[in-house]
Amino acid sequence: MRINAFIAGQLGLSRREVDRKISDGKVFVDGKQAVLGQLVDESGSRVVCDGTSVALGLSTIHTIALYKPVAYLTTRHDPQCRKTVMDLLPSRYQMLKPAGRLDYDSEGLVLLSNDGKFIHEFTHPKFMTEKQYEVYFSSRLSIELLESFEKGVRLDEGIATVDRIQQTSDYSAELVIHQGWNRQIRRMASYCDNEVVRLIRTRVGKVCLDDMSPGDWNEISYT
Secondary structure, three states: OEHHHHHHHHHOOOHHHHHHHHHOOOEEEOOEEOOOOOEOOOOOOOEEEOOEEEOOOOOOOOEEEEEEOOOOEOOOOOOOOOOEHHHHOOHHHOOOEEOOOOOOOOEEEEEEEOOHHHHHHHHOHHHOOOEEEEEEEOOOOOHHHHHHHHHOEEEOOEEEOOOEEEEEEOOEEEEEEOOOOOOHHHHHHHHOOOOEEEEEEEEEOOEEOOOOOOOOEEEOOOO
C-alpha cells in the first residue's frame, strides 16, 4: 500500500496533507525518512508520522465523543505545549483527528475519528451539520439581541445567523447554528453589546453530550 493512502486512512488526514508531511521530513518508515510514493509492508513496517506511531494492519474505524473542558485546544499538537484534547485520550486513540473545532474558552462536545469520510461530512460546509449550544451571557438578554441573532449580524465573513434560538433564563439561551465560524457566537454577542461568559456545545449532528462531564469520552458508532 502507498504510504500516503495508509497514513491518511489511519489518521483521518487527506493524502495531500500526508504528502506535505512526507516532503517536510515528518514521516519515517522503519527508522528511515519516507519518500513520496513509497510502499509500506502492511505485515511489518513501522511507520511514524509527526512523532506518532501508526500501527499497520489496523484498519478499524474509531470515533470518539469527548466532553472538552475549558482551556483545552481542539487540535492534535500545539507548538506552545498547551493542553489539547489528545491529552484526555489513552494512547490507543492518539491516531484520531478532531472533526471540527471548539474554542479554547468553550466546553462541550468534540468528535474525533480516523474515518476520513466521517470527518469530511462533519466539517464541510455543504453538509450544514447542526451544532447546538447552551450559552450564558454577562447581561440580561434583550429583545434586540434575540432578534439580531435570528435576523443576522454582519461579521467579517458575512452575515452570521442562528438557525434557532430559545431563551432559557434572563441570562441564558439555547441555540442551534450550522455556520460555525471562528468564535461566531461570542462575536455576535459582542456586536449586540453583550458578552458570553460560558458556552457549552451539547450536540453535533445527531450526537449529543447527554450526561457526560468535562474530560469524559465514549467510543460511538455513527450511522
